[in-house]
Amino acid sequence: MESHVRLANGDTKNYSEDLRETELAVIDTTGEDLDQVTAIPESVLRHSRVIDHWSLPFRIVVRSFYQNSRLKMLSKAGEGARPIANQGPGAMIAVQLAPRAIAPEERDVPSAAIEILPKDGGSLGTWLVSDALGEPQTFACGGRTWIITLRPSRYYKPYSVTLQKFTHEKYAGTEIPKNFSSKVTLIDPERSVNRDVLIYMNHPLRYRGETFYQAGFQPDDSATILQVVHNPSFIAPYVACVIVAAGLLVQFGFHLVGFSRQRRNAIA
Structure with missing residues (x-):
């Protein structure tokens, strides 16, 4: 299983993200210290009509689901285009079904129209959730504040990684990478581990059955991208x-x- 971790300088993460699968994250942000997250896998959105989770004061009705989609503002979508949502930014966006991604460097952009139905009755409208929407959407229900967002599936770990420094060297007079590396701090409270590790080409970090490879970086060198490979039979x-x-x-x-x-x- 492969996933990725994107880290800017100083960032700390205890999870990696799957670039092929998404999840609907329903987040209770009412608490002062901690958020309560309910993650609904993409497979459930594809095959379920109604999602009724015990931890949520509302039901989620999946009105439509697009495995791959293109989003356009209504003003640019052409005559006859209609939104699939009536709440949030989705009320101004048209969604078009797109062919499934085939090339290895391509990825699908899932989208869905979901209706929020409080369990005590009524409706909070239909919302567009999509991997292409940048900002999460907020609503209130049951006296609490909630965020909904469709994001890459997350795989949480019992340890965290902090990026201390990213280095990107180029051959003189060119844009061709000569060397790029990430100095990270690995922290695992369960095993009393707190150490610095330098990850670079052909020198990955191996820990707890997972391997972190230096896979890439942002074009402006603002962040590093680590590929995480889980191989229990290594x-x-x-x-x-x-x-x-x-x-x-x-x-x-x-x-x-x-x-x-x-x-x-x-x-x-």
């Missing part, structure tokens, strides 16, 4: 090599013993 090739080596040693031992016996018999 040790299997090493075990296989040990087994093969042991088998060769045993086979060599049998041949050596047989050869020694033949030689002793010949001498006798």
Whole structure:
């Protein structure tokens, strides 16, 4: 499984993001210290009509879902274009169905129209949620303040990574990268780990069954992009090599013993 972590200088994150899957994040921001997040996977949005979660004072009705979409302002969408939402910025946006992304460097832009129905009755309208919308949307329900946003799926970890410094060197007179690296601080309270690590090409960070590779950076060098590969069976090739080596040693031992016996018999 692959995911990515985008870090600007000084940023700390304890999660990575999947660039192929999204989730609908419903966030209760009423608390002073902590936000309560309910994450609904994209697969649920695709296949469910009504989402009724015990932690939410409202139901979510999926009116439409687009696996890949293009968003345009109504003023530029052409005659006859209609919004699929009546609340928030989505009321001024037209959504067009787009073909699924095929090329490895392309990705789908999922969008959905969802209606918020308080469990005590009524409706808070229909909202557009999309991976292409930059800002989360806010509404009030049950005496609490909520945010909804469709974002890349997050994989949380029991440790965090902080970017201390990103370095990007280029060949003189060109824009061709010569070297780029990320100095990060790895913090794991469970294992009392707090250490600095330099991640650069062919020198990844390996920790808790995951490998962090230096994958890229923002064009203006404002942030680094680390690729996270989860491979719980990474040790299997090493075990296989040990087994093969042991088998060769045993086979060599049998041949050596047989050869020694033949030689002793010949001498006798």
